[in-house]
Amino acid sequence: MIDPIFLAEAAINGLLLGGVLALLALGLNLIFGVIDIVWIAYVDLVMLAMYAVYFLVMVYGWPIWLAGLAAIGVGALLGIGVHVLIISPILGSAPVNQLLATGGLLFFLQSFATFLWTTDHRSVRLALPVLEVAGIFVSFARLIAFVIAILAMIGLYLFLTRTYIGTAIRAVAQDREAMALMGADPRRVYLVTSAVGGAMAGLAAALLSIQYSVHPYFGAAFGPITFMICVLGGLGNMVGAFVASFIMSEIISIGGVTWSTEMGYVIAFALFIVMMFVRPGGILTKRE
């Protein structure tokens, strides 16, 4: 029998991890909802931005918060770059090719990072305390990351509901052609969406780099779980992705302490596969 304190700790860690995963899932989902393409290489952009944070802090001596802000900018630029260089030439291609093009990008980024920076694990060394509440240990870094992630998601929500361009982004996701008839240039909306999605990847990178070390295969480690969350929540469904993030992160975390880290993931993925069959449209949709 596992100590209930361990379980409580795992549940809290799962919740905190869920916040950052949700940020990633929302970014990917936003792009899919508007442009209709899954960026298989999305989490590899996070990896690049994490390297940016690492080098800015460890080599150039920037304070972490400034490096984090820079990572958001790096992410936005990467998002724009991916859209302009890879996505826009193949917007009209078969979905298979779109999927494979961003998959090829994943391959490229992973190997290029290996080439440039080797497979060493690098981490930003920060002296952040560990908090103890009623015998439960909680990492302060995780808590901060969670809070910032939640604030960022509130910001995203306000952006999408309160601003003109944000509302236009939601409108394009519902009916691309009708929005063109309103005078919105779809290419511009795509570009803004890619930049916002990229910026979210950049922010996630900043939040992840205070908890994990970065290596070229970071994308491969966090990518699959992000896709699973998006599909589980329903591709393009923001609320669904938010809820699914916490379900998955709790399973991984609690499964991890109960059995092993890998088993936690196995259970999460197995649940995902089963859920796909039970509710192909995502957890929040009703069955036909």
Add this chain to the structure above:
Amino acid sequence: MTPGRLAALALLAALAAAPFVPMAGMRQYVLHVTIQIFIWSFIGGAWSLMGRFGLVSLGHGAFLGLGAYAATLLWNFYGLTPWVGGLVAVALTVGFALVVAYPCSRFRILGHYFALVTLAVGEVVRLLIIAERDWTGGSLGLTLRPARTDASLLAIQYADKRVFYYASLVVWLLGLWVWTLLDRSMARAAMEAIGEDETAAASVGIHVTRFKLGITALSAALTALGGVLYAQYFTYVNPDTLAGIGVSLRIVFAVVLGGMYSLLGPTVGTALTIALSEYLRVIFGVKFIGMAETIYGLLLVLFIIFLPSGIYGSARGLLRRRRTLEASATA
């Protein structure tokens, strides 16, 4: 006899004679690279059986890993000869593939969703192999228990690479034969119709689920067979090289690079990628780890954007177009 057929026969003769050509000490190396090309081409071909009909699986590593690990574990723990173990492994993999494919087909999981579900399946297998480290060796991998002699038919272990050369050549030819059979069958027309529009296909009386399950089972079986052969040749299996997203994408990319709609596309793509990485490895040694994959990844993206039907597919398309132009000019 057509020139194409003649060329094929000549190529085959050359391939059959290759192990006996004097290569000044390079023989082992050349054979090693060629065997890898045969095995991975065969696996790529198996993937393209599904891929060409729009069933883009990003989880073929699951089938590969299951096949390789099942045969290896059966031999290591129960001493079961890979002749039988391989069959068991293939059967097991087909069973697994059907369990996944049936609901996928039943609930019409297509396109992006299909790709992502299969990706999850590949990861599940990889993580399960790692999690069961007590017998699979976890992420450190597993070595095939050596046979008592240098050449054992029972264990399918040979120190002489030529044996594996011929074995993999035969398996590769088997893959091409299956591809051709399918290409000429009624099933191809049906699968193409399903790939285009499932509802329309069903409305003209095509049994969608049966065809999809059939093609998935075939593809999984061949992939698992490739996995068994890989394990026997390398005598070492590892979850990262045989299961999960990494290898799954590698299979897909080699095929896309060559062209997934043509017989030799997967082979051309695989040969190119392996040759490229070997070349860069020889040139740069271990100094530039990742360089080969970087170039390869870049090529992939460029190919998908500019030559979506792959090198071989595009070249053939060009040739065919020129021929029809000439034919219409002379007519």
Add this chain to the structure above:
Amino acid sequence: MLELKNITAGYGHFTALWDVQLRVARGEAVAVVGPNGAGKTTLMRVISGLIPSRAGELVFEGESLAGRPAHDIVAHGIAHVPEGRRIFPALTVGDNLRMGAFLPAARQAFPESSARVYDLFPALAERQRQRAGSLSGGEQQMLAIGRALMSRPKLILLDEPSMGLAPVMVLRLFDLIRRIREEGYTILVVEQNVRQVLKLVDRAYLLEVGRIKMEGRAHELAEQDFVRKAYVGL
């Protein structure tokens, strides 16, 4: 105001419009009628830039608009109310109207434009905060028209506005279109409901299998066997 000369257009290998000639003068209301599959919707989509024409001229207020993308054509003053309404179902009624005023110039005039739309369609004013997808078919059509008005267009293209509406609603809708007309908008409308639409417009064209077959003043055409032709498609 709008002139189409020898417009040919289609999808892929299929040609839906052949050599179409069509003219709309300022302040006029013109209908295009014809059987299903005659190419009426294609015609509207060519004018608003959703599909490119293969050949021919498209001139609006002396400026050639052929080959321009849809978002550019709106900026020139042509608003298209597409077939099937195409409102944004998950957005509120108010946000749908805001999107209608996406163009910078229209955005500045948002307060007065929206006041006018709410005045025309009081039902929309009551449902401002409701999701557009929850409206009835008739209300959705009004929203689609209102949204088009938000861009402050000179010419409005209406594609099958009465499609899928109850007969009572159809009458009300035609009344509203008449009111919009009286406000000085130029209208080009595609309709299945030939009898009704001929009471509304000044002139009409008959489109059959992608070609203009007949043209004339609405009241003259209403007396000929034009109506029968449009329905049966002989």
